[in-house]
């Protein structure tokens with residue numbers, strides 16, 4: 001997808017056609033397209049007969065599936081790619097079709113966005129006279145969809161707890177089918193789990209787990225979690241709130257957190273797994289609207305707000321821990337020493353601290369991906385007003401020195417922010433100081449644009465503020481465009497001076 005920095009309507013066209021992608025995927029999943037290709041693929045002609053599709057149209061459809069990396073097609077023969085074989089074959093453990101088709105079901109609700117914005121709440125409700133069996137099946141589809149999604153996250157969450165010897169009772173609040181807590185049961189044999197959810201959800205959960213090795217370690221307690229929980233207080237060593245906070249408005253979330261606090265053992269841990277506005281901001285904001293159109297009063301919060309609620313409920317909480325996917329985790333405890341055994345990498349913690357300073361993106365990148373060719377200095381000398389400024393060429397680091405400097409480091413962060421230049425550069429200095437205080441004593445930053453830290457620059461050879469001055473990436477010979485491209489960020493030259501601008505910096509750590 002193009003981005004707003006591209007000063008042409010292509011970005012808008014890409015936004016407008018976003019649903020084309022969804023429809024391609026929905027159709028394939030709905031028609032069991034990927035199952036039909038197993039095992040070993042199928043001639044396109046045979047597929048056309050099976051699906052009763054027009055042969056020529058199917059070839060065009062397969063062409064886009066192949067462009068999207070979902071199938072291979074050669075000489076009239078079509079096979080699944082690794083991705084579709086792993087996630088799109090119905091009946092397999094990692095199948096994602098249930099959540100994909102739930103997204104399709106929600107399309108109608110999204111079409112009511114305009115009315116929801118007017119009314120300030122969802123406007124589409126299931127029909128009052130929906131037959132009981134239809135309600136049950138809809139609920140089950142929803143449960144399977146949630147289960148699919150959380151199964152993908154849990155593998156990223158469990159490592160945080162890998163150094164703990166977790167024992168005792170786990171309380172999974174608004175558990176759905178319980179994919180979250182049952183993975184903890186598998187990992188920690190001395191635990192038992194209690195699932196709290198609505199009766200019809202738990203009935204399905206019980207069916208799902210029947211016969212599994214851990215099944216007799218699960219208790220099902222139908223509960224309205226917005227009312228007092230009728231469970232023994234202070235007896236749970238782990239309380240899980242996965243995708244629950246976003247389901248409710250502020251006051252209800254407060255109730256859930258205070259019940260969680262009341263039921264957690266003094267030395268227990270609370271996990272909040274959710275979307276947070278700070279993490280993957282676009283997806284979080286879209287998920288927030290998804291709550292507007294699909295729930296009574298759900299919304300996506302900032303991690304800062306949830307941490308404050310946790311503090312108000314008597315907890316000490318970690319910073320939000322980003323998952324590779326679109327959600328993040330907060331872990332809280334009544335005793336701070338309980339958080340010390342969590343496996344949160346120093347770099348992960350630092351990235352979040354730095355992102356909280358106000359950067360749009362903070363991304364660990366390979367130092368080797370920083371590209372320092374010979375030509376960059378020429379662009380400074382011929383064609384830039386900044387030439388000869390105190391920290392621009394020829395008063396800056398030569399490319400050969402930059403290459404040598406990079407050899408001293410193995411870890412670094414790419415920072416993305418917005419103008420004005422001085423504010424951005426000040427934030428970069430704050431990031432560098434945060435890293436230094438955290439123990440990265442070699443922390444050093446290179447930013448975007450000529451040094452603009454002082455309101456009045458001393459001029460060539462007269463820098464009065466060496467403490468705060470830093471070189472720009474380009475003045476040190478770094479090809480910023482290529483470096484960003486190597487790290488999955490596309491940057492275009494700006495056709496107009498007042499275009500939407502992104503600023504970047506590199507923070508070398510150790």
Ligand SMILES: C[S@@+](CC[C@H](N)C(=O)[O-])C[C@H]1O[C@@H](n2cnc3c(N)ncnc32)[C@H](O)[C@@H]1O
Nearest residue numbers: 146150174175176197198223224225226242243
């Ligand atoms: C978004 S799902 C999250 C499920 C699971 N924890 C996960 O992460 O996939 C929200 C769950 O909360 C349950 N829930 C919502 N409101 C509830 C209430 N008032 N009482 C009990 N459960 C509720 C829903 O039935 C659903 O299973």
